[in-house]
Amino acid sequence: MSIEGGLQEGKSVMLIGRILPDANRLHVNLQCGSDSEADIALHINPSYEKGSANIVYNTYQNGSWSSKQSTSDSPIIKDKLFVIEILVTKEAYKISANGKPLMDYKHLIPITQVNTILVDKNIKLEFIGYQNSLVVPYKTLINGGLQPGNRILIYGVPNTDSKRVEFNLRHRYGIAFHYLSLFDENVVVRNTSENGKWGAEERSGGMPFIKGQLFQVKISCSAEQYDVSVNDQQAHTYKHRFTKLEDIDVFEVYGELQLFFVHV
Structure with a gap:
């Protein structure tokens, strides 16, 4: 190169x-x-x-x-x-x-x-x-909005004192897909927020991330749901609650982590 x-x-x-x-x-x-x-x-x-x-x-x-x-x-x-x-x-x-x-x-x-x-x-x-490492909180636009078949790739390392790793797919009126991993609770929360109101949480035990260790996350979008894998292992699925996928045009990362690369 x-x-x-x-x-x-x-x-x-x-x-x-x-x-x-x-x-x-x-x-x-x-x-x-x-x-x-x-x-x-x-x-x-x-x-x-x-x-x-x-x-x-x-x-x-x-x-x-x-x-x-x-x-x-x-x-x-x-x-x-x-x-x-x-x-x-x-x-x-x-x-x-x-x-x-x-x-x-x-x-x-x-x-x-x-x-x-x-x-x-x-x-x-x-x-x-x-390029330099990315700064967290991190936000990037999804040109043309999300489409079935799209895949988002994220590479990073949670800090040794990390409390959370959080990814959001947003639209103008809220968050279509909220994916929040909480280290202290050893749980992953998925949810949707529209017009300032959260829906019912989907929660499951088991943390897909390890503090201080590199991860690769793939968020794949189909017509019916999001599929999340971590280090090539299937982690979670989440059926669409917000179905106007083309309106989802922002991807965000929050938490205590080093973020190396994001591809949307």
């Missing part, structure tokens, strides 16, 4: 994906060009050889590698969803995975020379981009 204009301070490179189960070594590179001999400003190399799970960081310049640095106890696990975020600062790359800080890697090559992201084929990418 090319980065038009090179890297900029204050912005992040973000990757979401899974490592294939038979992979032993792989890499993510920030490079000065795309050819095989290009300088590599930042080489991130999770390694699983001999049962270890550590990450090596390095720079390749003028045909040779610099002194490598490493971190152990990697949060990047084979065949599990992960997020790597690389925040570009004036002094260093601040690297984190699944919301956990890993390394401040000082620049050895000017960031203005970096224009390419190269990802190993052993990583099955779900998203790659050049």
Whole structure:
């Protein structure tokens, strides 16, 4: 992936994906060009050889590698969803995975020379981009309104002290679908609000989220209901009470969490 204009301070490179189960070594590179001999400003190399799970960081310049640095106890696990975020600062790359800080890697090559992201084929990418984490509370428009067949994807990590994770699908007069997970009560609440009045709650025990652990949520809309899955496991269904789906044009996220990516 090319980065038009090179890297900029204050912005992040973000990757979401899974490592294939038979992979032993792989890499993510920030490079000065795309050819095989290009300088590599930042080489991130999770390694699983001999049962270890550590990450090596390095720079390749003028045909040779610099002194490598490493971190152990990697949060990047084979065949599990992960997020790597690389925040570009004036002094260093601040690297984190699944919301956990890993390394401040000082620049050895000017960031203005970096224009390419190269990802190993052993990583099955779900998203790659050049953007910052999203700020919670978060709100985005659904262009043209919701339609049967639409799917919303959300990636995030609840804080270790999180009380709730909340998603809302809104329209002009209220909330068509309210999905609220309460950690202290170990319960998920679903409801609809119109003209300031809530309907009867649907509640069920069991929390689909774990504090400090990455989640992927899919909210799928059919003609009859919403289907919610968390980390590819079916979690809940909710039949439409507000049926004018085309009027549902806002998606919201609330709670104490890091929010990495939303696609509507």
